[in-house]
Amino acid sequence: MYCVRNVTDDLYWVGANDHRLALFENIFPIPRGVSYNAYLLLDEKTVLFDTVDWSACRQLLENVEHLLDGRTLDYLVVNHMEPDHGASVEEILLRYPSVKVISTEKAFMFMRQFGFDIDGHELIEVKEGDTQSFGRHVVTFVAAPMVHWPEAMVTFDTTNGVLFSADAFGSFGALDGKLFADEVNFDRDWIDDARRYLTNIVGKYGPHVQMLLKKAAGILDQIKFICPLHGPVWRKDLMYFIDKYDHWSRYEPEEKGVMIAYASMYGNTEAAAQALAGKLCEKGVSNVWLYDVSNTHVSQLISETFRLSHIVLASVTYNLGIYPVMHNYLMDMKALNLQNRTFAIIENGSWAVKSGDLMQKFIDEELKNMTVLNERLSMASALLPDKAAELGALADAIVESVNQ
Numbered sequence: 001m002y003c004v005r006n007v008t009d010d011l012y013w014v015g016a017n018d019h020r021l022a023l024f025e026n027i028f029p030i031p032r033g034v035s036y037n038a039y040l041l042l043d044e045k046t047v048l049f050d051t052v053d054w055s056a057c058r059q060l061l062e063n064v065e066h067l068l069d070g071r072t073l074d075y076l077v078v079n080h081m082e083p084d085h086g087a088s089v090e091e092i093l094l095r096y097p098s099v100k101v102i103s104t105e106k107a108f109m110f111m112r113q114f115g116f117d118i119d120g121h122e123l124i125e126v127k128e129g130d131t132q133s134f135g136r137h138v139v140t141f142v143a144a145p146m147v148h149w150p151e152a153m154v155t156f157d158t159t160n161g162v163l164f165s166a167d168a169f170g171s172f173g174a175l176d177g178k179l180f181a182d183e184v185n186f187d188r189d190w191i192d193d194a195r196r197y198l199t200n201i202v203g204k205y206g207p208h209v210q211m212l213l214k215k216a217a218g219i220l221d222q223i224k225f226i227c228p229l230h231g232p233v234w235r236k237d238l239m240y241f242i243d244k245y246d247h248w249s250r251y252e253p254e255e256k257g258v259m260i261a262y263a264s265m266y267g268n269t270e271a272a273a274q275a276l277a278g279k280l281c282e283k284g285v286s287n288v289w290l291y292d293v294s295n296t297h298v299s300q301l302i303s304e305t306f307r308l309s310h311i312v313l314a315s316v317t318y319n320l321g322i323y324p325v326m327h328n329y330l331m332d333m334k335a336l337n338l339q340n341r342t343f344a345i346i347e348n349g350s351w352a353v354k355s356g357d358l359m360q361k362f363i364d365e366e367l368k369n370m371t372v373l374n375e376r377l378s379m380a381s382a383l384l385p386d387k388a389a390e391l392g393a394l395a396d397a398i399v400e401s402v403n404q
């Protein structure tokens with residue numbers, strides 16, 4: 001059965017929802033599923049904007065066929081050739097052999113690399129600023145390299161103000177009927193998945209997102225809809241989400257608050273993390289979030305690290321090193337270019353305590369623009385009452401820094 005929704009009077013969502021995939025990119029858990037968004041414009045010409053993952057191809061075809069209602073498909077615009085959107089391109093070409101494909105030089109290169117038989121078809125290569133008329137609608141193409149692959153572009157419909165934003169402004173989470181961000185409680189139910197999506201997937205490319213935001217700033221008053229390739233479509237309160245993107249891509253925290261990420265085998269480091277959390281709240285800083293790095297997916301840790309201003313790393317020493325899962329989290333921060341956070345350190349060990357110095361060294365040498373508070377809580381096996389003053393001093397230093 002077809003499943004479509006109007007975005008505007010002549011533009012339709014023709015994508016699909018996926019609740020079967022457990023790991024997006026075979027790495028990120030998606031308990032709320034994901035949507036693959038594609039859009040069909042019925043103008044004098046018929047235009048499909050992007051396709052879907054291969055697993056959802058059948059749904060896309062049903063949707064498109066239903067709306068075309070006997071017309072042929074004239075154009076396919078491919079903004080992004082990553083397989084979760086581009087995998088069904090060849091199937092569209094097989095079904096609609098006269099379709100003209102509009103995309104970037106690099107995207108056509110990727111189509112060939114993936115083995116798609118495109119060369120018997122009319123291919124229209126576009127670059128920044130090129131325009132195309134489909135009848136009433138005129139669109140312009142804007143390069144969006146590394147948001148999130150190098151071939152990516154976004155397409156702006158100058159007639160109705162629709163921005164087809166490719167992977168920008170996307171989110172994990174299946175739509176399940178609710179197409180628009182204003183049909184859900186986005187700030188309560190979606191923002192964490194949107195942040196986890198952007199920070200983990202495009203986090204490394206903050207400067208490229210900033211470049212795209214600067215281009216968008218020039219036409220901000222003309223943008224009426226943002227149609228991403230995953231997650232809800234935006235038609236109200238666009239600045240709420242644009243502002244989030246601005247923070248994430250500048251590596252600026254959204255909130256003053258403390259994330260305590262702890263690595264603990266037998267519970268003593270965890271107990272210290274709990275004691276610190278209690279002290280912070282007692283001293284008036286209650287935006288405090290505890291995460292056990294061993295049972296919190298690293299994508300969630302990264303997302304929270306992008307959200308909050310202060311990070312406490314509490315780790316046992318393990319074979320003279322940092323606990324491996326904590327180390328992995330630090331490596332991910334480096335890979336994603338995270339910056340501008342204030343850290344505090346809690347270390348533990350029973351015979352040769354090393355984790356504190358090693359975490360400090362990693363932050364100083366491998367991460368950019370970070371501050372580490374001087375106060376450190378160092379434990380030998382367990383946090384005993386003789387460490388109360390040290391714990392209090394650490395809490396005071398964090399509170400002072402948060403309140404600055």
Ligand SMILES: Cc1cc2nc3c(=O)[nH]c(=O)nc-3n(C[C@H](O)[C@H](O)[C@H](O)COP(=O)(O)O)c2cc1C
Pocket residue numbers: 263264265266267268269270316317318319320321348349350351352353354380381382
């Ligand atoms: C496999 C393994 C390796 C360890 N390596 C070290 C080490 O190199 N240096 C050290 O001081 N303690 C080491 N420890 C001890 C723990 O770091 C220590 O007992 C710590 O207090 C455990 O804290 P927890 O209760 O939070 O798990 C190791 C423990 C295990 C199980």
